[in-house]
Amino acid sequence: MSTNITWHEGAVSKEERQTLLGQKGFTIWFTGLSASGKSTLATALEQTLLHSGISAYRLDGDNVRFGLNKNLGFGPEDRTENIRRISEVAKLFSDAAVIAITSFISPYRQDRDSARELHEKAGIPFVEVYADAPLEVVEQRDPKGLYKKAKAGEIKEFTGISAPYEAPENADVHVKTHEVSVEQGVQQVIDYLISKGLVQADKLIKKDA
Numbered sequence: 001m002s003t004n005i006t007w008h009e010g011a012v013s014k015e016e017r018q019t020l021l022g023q024k025g026f027t028i029w030f031t032g033l034s035a036s037g038k039s040t041l042a043t044a045l046e047q048t049l050l051h052s053g054i055s056a057y058r059l060d061g062d063n064v065r066f067g068l069n070k071n072l073g074f075g076p077e078d079r080t081e082n083i084r085r086i087s088e089v090a091k092l093f094s095d096a097a098v099i100a101i102t103s104f105i106s107p108y109r110q111d112r113d114s115a116r117e118l119h120e121k122a123g124i125p126f127v128e129v130y131a132d133a134p135l136e137v138v139e140q141r142d143p144k145g146l147y148k149k150a151k152a153g154e155i156k157e158f159t160g161i162s163a164p165y166e167a168p169e170n171a172d173v174h175v176k177t178h179e180v181s182v183e184q185g186v187q188q189v190i191d192y193l194i195s196k197g198l199v200q201a202d203k204l205i206k207k208d209a
Contacts, residue, residue, distance in 0.1 A: 014123070018097045023054055025094035026198055027119055028189065030103045031112060031168060032131030033160045034146055035138040037177035037185070041131055042103040044186045049099060052204045056099040059086060074157045080111050087115035094124045107159045109166040125198060129189055130171035133178045135160055 030038035049056040072078040083106050093100035106112050119126040139147045150158035157163040173192045175185040193199045
């Protein structure tokens with residue numbers, strides 16, 4: 001880390017920004033195996049919030065690796081650095097009073113805990129959502145054929161096959177994606193956000209409207 005730098009505070013506080021923009025910034029962190037449904041949930045949630053006039057932005061594991069993290073691989077150290085960078089980016093979005101929605105396998109519990117700690121130290125809420133589906137279910141879904149390739153040895157260090165996934169022990173929201181619809185899963189997340197006062201129920205578009 002550079003030592004010849006000084007933090008420079010802006011003229012607008014987080015609270016002032018939230019008041020002026022009419023919403024709170026925070027991070028919703030989706031985690032789960034590949035093909036667990038986390039990106040599907042994250043995409044649907046982002047759409048619901050935006051159509052309700054609530055500013056939100058989704059950071060997706062695959063897409064981020066085309067730009068910000070294109071120099072990282074899938075070994076343990078690179079996976080940790082991948083999540084560290086995304087944690088910092090999500091915190092910046094949240095500090096700007098935008099709801100940051102991240103969708104990453106993020107297989108290591110310590111990395112996810114570090115992401116939460118980073119936000120909490122900055123006074124920013126962090127919501128961990130576990131998109132949970134059994135390995136046999138995600139192998140059957142396998143939209144990109146990755147599990148088949150991993151089992152054939154064509155992909156090294158593939159989470160769930162040749163690399164570990166440490167499931168959350170106490171996620172804020174636990175969505176069993178093989179048991180509920182996308183709409184029901186999104187509603188689980190929204191209900192939690194409302195219960196914590198992070199979004200206002202009267203601002204959300206009703207599905208039967």
